[in-house]
Amino acid sequence: MNEEKLPPVVGIKSFTAVAINSAAKAGEWIKIKLGSFENLELKYSTADLVTEIDKGSERLIRKLIGTHFPDHAFLGEEGVEPGAEASSKAIADVKDAEYLWIVDPIDGTTNFVHGFPFFCVSIALAYKGEVIVGVIYDPMKDELFVAERGKGAYVHGKVLTVSKDATLQQSLIATGFPADQRYALPLNMKSLQHLAPKVRNIRVSGSAALHMAYVAAGRLSGFWEMNLNSWDLAAGSLLIQEAGGTVTDIAGNPYTLEVRNIASSNGIIHSELVEELQKSLL
Ligand code: IPD
Numbered sequence: 706m707n708e709e710k711l712p713p714v715v716g717i718k719s720f721t722a723v724a725i726n727s728a729a730k731a732g733e734w735i736k737i738k739l740g741s742f743e744n745l746e747l748k749y750s751t752a753d754l755v756t757e758i759d760k761g762s763e764r765l766i767r768k769l770i771g772t773h774f775p776d777h778a779f780l781g782e783e784g785v786e787p788g789a790e791a792s793s794k795a796i797a798d799v800k801d802a803e804y805l806w807i808v809d810p811i812d813g814t815t816n817f818v819h820g821f822p823f824f825c826v827s828i829a830l831a832y833k834g835e836v837i838v839g840v841i842y843d844p845m846k847d848e849l850f851v852a853e854r855g856k857g858a859y860v861h862g863k864v865l866t867v868s869k870d871a872t873l874q875q876s877l878i879a880t881g882f883p884a885d886q887r888y889a890l891p892l893n894m895k896s897l898q899h900l901a902p903k904v905r906n907i908r909v910s911g912s913a914a915l916h917m918a919y920v921a922a923g924r925l926s927g928f929w930e931m932n933l934n935s936w937d938l939a940a941g942s943l944l945i946q947e948a949g950g951t952v953t954d955i956a957g958n959p960y961t962l963e964v965r966n967i968a969s970s971n972g973i974i975h976s977e978l979v980e981e982l983q984k985s986l987l
């Protein structure tokens with residue numbers, strides 16, 4: 706990011722404080738509600754779920770952010786119609802806003818619904834199209850991952866650094882089974898089958914944002930998935946970049962808010978990962 710695009714430092718600090726406070730409050734509430742949601746709805750497919758807790762979490766976050774920054778734009782998953790087309794249009798419509806908050810109120814709703822303790826709140830702030838703050842909160846482990854552009858990435862004050870794994874064969878990587886079972890799932894399965902014998906192992910734990918926080922923390926060396934949305938990726942992309950890793954699309958093009966097919970890694974294995982993803986789709 707060039708200097709003239711950087712907002713004042715005081716601004717960034719208070720943005721980060723609001724992002725942290727909102728993620729923490731929403732996360733605490735989600736954790737209290739685990740196992741006691743009342744309304745389960747299907748969105749785009751039988752694998753695309755939403756509960757009143759997703760909607761309540763988004764309302765809470767929107768209210769907290771709006772109280773401090775009423776003039777900022779806000780994009781939250783639950784304010785957008787289901788499906789790739791509506792998601793792509795939603796980010797295209799707001800991506801050039803001066804300040805844009807991008808929120809996934811629960812990433813890993815399927816896990817939340819089934820009581821599988823791997824889900825998070827993901828909040829990012831973009832300034833003129835570039836993510837400058839990224840916060841991911843895992844309420845079950847009480848882990849708060851925070852990144853500020855140019856200032857590094859942290860979990861509870863400890864600096865995050867990507868793994869040092871030198872090859873795919875030494876790497877533990879992750880992916881997801883996309884909710885779009887017609888188009889994206891078969892594509893991801895091709896890549897899964899191709900990559901499985903080329904890596905140490907693959908995890909599919911059900912939260913794209915938390916997988917990305919784990920890449921930033923060096924617990925995974927890579928993560929890829931097809932057809933994700935801006936709210937799945939924005940906060941995690943900054944965490945990984947600030948922890949020393951690389952985030953692109955699956956063809957190796959730089960990450961932007963409109964990327965949907967994501968490839969992220971510790972940087973060292975990135976060209977190998979992208980190359981194998983490309984081969985898998987030939
Ligand atoms: C989902 C999760 C999951 C991924 C899906 C996403 P949601 O988000 O990130 O890991 O595989 O593609 O839609 O619906 O739980 O917010």
Ligand code: CA
Binds near residue numbers: 811937
């Ligand atoms: Ca999500």
Ligand code: CA
Binds near residue numbers: 782809810811
């Ligand atoms: Ca969600």
